[in-house]
Amino acid sequence: MKSRILFSALAGLLLAGLTVLFAPASPANAHGNVTGPASRNYGCFERWGSKFQDPAMATEDPMCWQAWQANPNAMWNWNGLFRENVAGNHQGAIPDGQLCSGGRTESGRYNAMDTIGDWKATNVGNSFNVKLFDGARHGADYIRVYVSKPGFNPVTQAPKWSDLEQVSQIGNTPAAQWTQRADGVEIDVPVSAPGRSGRALVYTIWQASHSDQSYYFCSDVNFGGATTPPTTPPTTPPTTPPTTPPTTPPTTPAAGACSATYSTSSQWSGGFQGEVKVTVGSSAIKSWTVTLAYDSAPSVQQSWNSTVSASGNSLVAKNAAYNGALPAAGTTSFGYIGSGTATTPTVTCAAAV
Template structure:
């Protein structure tokens, strides 16, 4: 049975109303997903670049290049182990640690934030380094502008060799804990050190403000 539209006088099938409702429902669902997407995005230390970010930035658009195996063997092994580690460089987080970072992050899992999917980041080896001086800045890029309750910053001890040793808590010197930062996509703060030379690991914990979410990263630096 067909009916006429009171506005146009044209005949209209009763099947069109359910179809229109379905289309509207689909549009609402898509709109909700689009609106909530930024909450699923996070961040990392982009300078000095964290290991996953450095690999993504250098090789993300060229990750099938066989030259990576010889030019950047640590990124190569990471891509071979799990390429998703690099594609999701912004998602190295754990929920509900309650500040118990050492108790709930075993030695040898610091660079991966104890996430098995990112275990390649814990491997010792010739990771590419960023040259820094005794005083330098750390730059967080946060896609979702979560803000920070604080950052805790460590540097591997003089004499620790990132190319042959796996990082544990006893291998770190505590440098500083920052105060709070308001929500922003870019957060930068200064670091002051002394007595370091050569290749070291900069280890940063970000306690985000929006939830009890902890992010941990290793950035390889060369104190020049």
């Protein structure tokens, strides 16, 4: 099978940061994820992104509920579950029991993906495709797909490397050879797991053709059910989430109406991902605007949880519809993909009260 699915090598394309999508010649807006069978965090985003504080989730989808409570950014940033500089030593970089969080990558953002329990499972047959979406058009040095061995139950066990059996691999495939979409590229990896039945875990490693970036995805499946078609990822955050922010107020309010802090969460040749945390002062606010002053403002390929526009040498970020009204001492965050080399801007915050 390997010889049938290997593709010939082409020139690699320049890529991007964390919300997956763009033309090969420009920095991308994101990375990617397995959308079918949906990975744990992408599935939670797909099902609950527009209603992430609906109390019904606690009983209808308890594993997603605990994940949203632990860190909403694991779902908002559904395309950023990766590690850098692993050099192919995946088992050395990721301990047993931490496979679904990529070894607690990104400062523990995705730790809830390791929680043992009854995650929603996709029904599959013994032959199915793993669909990988690549919004940054990284392409792949390789994609490896594993299925848990018979006897392993993801409802009661945390996966170890010894629980997995590799069932498929695609070799070097530049993004030009993937299926082209307006918002990125996608590829199907054929999988055959004869004789399997019941609950299992599908584990995908995507070695992106961009620096040394390795992505790790856990997808819960049920062999023997009716095959569920893969889903299509959204290109923008949901437009109708509740107005209550998904964050926990800090113990000390910010000085003034609001304050903001900037950090560079990822960078690569030609681009970077910036993230900003907004903290409210001692009184509730109705909306906020953050100004990031640069010596020379980068062009922004994409933003999430905010609307970002350029104004001279500054970037001006305004809240989304669902995270502008915040209580006293409340917090929220937003991010964006910028072109060029990351530099730290001067950050100011203004709020309407």
